[in-house]
Amino acid sequence: MIELEGIWRTYQMGEEVLHALAGVDLTVTEGEHVAIMGPSGSGKSTLLNVIGLLDRATKGRYHFDGRDVTDLTDDELSAVRQQSIGFVFQSYHLVARLDAVENVALPMVFAGVPRRERLKRAEAALDAVGLGPRKHHRPAEMSGGQRQRVAIARATVMGPGVLLADEPTGNLDSASGSQVLDLLGNMNREGLTLVVVTHDPAVARRAERVVVLGDGCIAREWQGSDVVSLEQLFGSQAEQSSP
């Protein structure tokens, strides 16, 4: 699904050259659940943005769903994002003036789905995240957990292959956080490829694979049952750097 080969992302900061990513090789297969961890500044978010085609690698090749997307034009990248990638952000990024249904319907507006069908599909997506009764509430009238579930409904309403989540529970208490994670877990079990960036070992533990970044490179990887022991290994460091 996602194949990164020797990905570099370099920023020019005045005189200095900053390597946010320095030769990352990463393959995520279809239906996989991967967590990306690492201290602040290790390049987690940059990696997620490159995977999500919001940012371009300075060097390296990227195949998405079997297609080389390294040199696509801006509009072509938009089309791939629209059809195949869902985003969930720490701060939800809901449009404050639109109610829940309209927020969920937003990606379909740009895809040119007719309004009637758009609203029907958006309502179904809201039902699927358990927010059917709140469909006409605006973000300001909802709790953090509800807002994040609206955001998840929006990220999945186009039926993307991949969902990218950047600290999805970062602003949530543990109860609504685990509700959100359960929801994402269920979607993953139904075949959605899930890549989650997190500081929180409790979040990472739910993944099948954990990739730890350090200084723009992949420092460690845990697979399968190893992940469970990760909390003890990583706990203290993650506690310190979480916001």
Place this chain on the structure above:
Amino acid sequence: MSSLDQLRFALHALSFHRLRTGLCLLGIAIGVSAVALLTSLGEGARRYVNTQFKSLGTNLVIVVPGRSETAGTIPGVGGAPNDLTLADARALEREVHQARLVVPISMGSETVANRERHKQVLVLGGTDGFIPARELDLERGENLPEMEWNRSSSVIVLGAELAAELFPGENPLGQKVRVGDRRLRVIGVMADHGQQVGLDIGLMGLVPVATAMSMYDEPGLFRIIIPIRAHADMQSAMDRIEQVLFERHGELDFTVITQDSVAGALGSILGALTLALAGIASISLIVAGIGIMNVMLVTVSERTPEVGLLRALGAERQQVKRLFLWEAALISTVGGALGLLITWGATRALGIYLPNFDASPPGWAVAAALTVSIGVGLIFGVLPANKATRLDPVAALRQ
């Protein structure tokens, strides 16, 4: 993404910031109504002058004392070496065969009184030809008698309104009025023709020209008006008039003008004035456009994370740009429509107070004001929209 969706999105965004949107609309509305209203007034004035001059008949030649270098303008007062005399008028009547009539005119302001009722009005000295020359009618009584122009006679023809003021509920015919220190007998009342180019026919007295000249102790005529025969050539008539008077005076110390040239000159002055007013008013429209730009720039920086989100959701750069352009276009179009509504209301209100002043905005001004306002909105909307378009989605999302 359909235009309807874009429109809906823009409307949503605008209605979310009611005060800001409202103030922007107001700015554009004031700009558009300023342009439309000022051009309406200018055009109205031009039309008014035109119809007023038309009502005098078009083939009217006027001889005024004094020389003006440029034909077609109204000659300056004073500095006339030779007066225009009654003898000049007689000569013109005799020798200019194109003339339908020749009417010598003397003019002044006098108090006309019937016992304690009195009014200061224009008392014009003329002949029996004045009423047909100005295409007026008598309401009752008689015209000035046909007689030698250099003979005085103690008679007066009153304007309708003057007659009504001096003789409320009475028949003025045969009664005496005091004009200055003279007592004149009312022999006729003119029909009400309203205002005619600076001369209020209703509030006017008409006396024999010699009577007026001695009353004002004025040896020269104010002017001579000469209606030309329907099929005669204006230019040859003017040449002939000039020739006859030149022979008598030995110099060009008079000016021959036509009603048309005066009307034309006034019309072009008013036209230029209208354009100047429209130009000044468009400044307010441009200021309003800058207002839109300012608000749109604030909107874009405020909604930077939203732009990032839209890009993440798969919106193309051009789609984002169009969303912001729609907002600017909506403000300027709705503002323009509001401005025209204000203009319509204002000209209607004006119409109530000045019934014979037609100040409806000219079509070209309405079209121009609307086009300019929409253009202004789009031009000043492009910069903020481009700013939104160029945002890096990653940076925008992080804000």
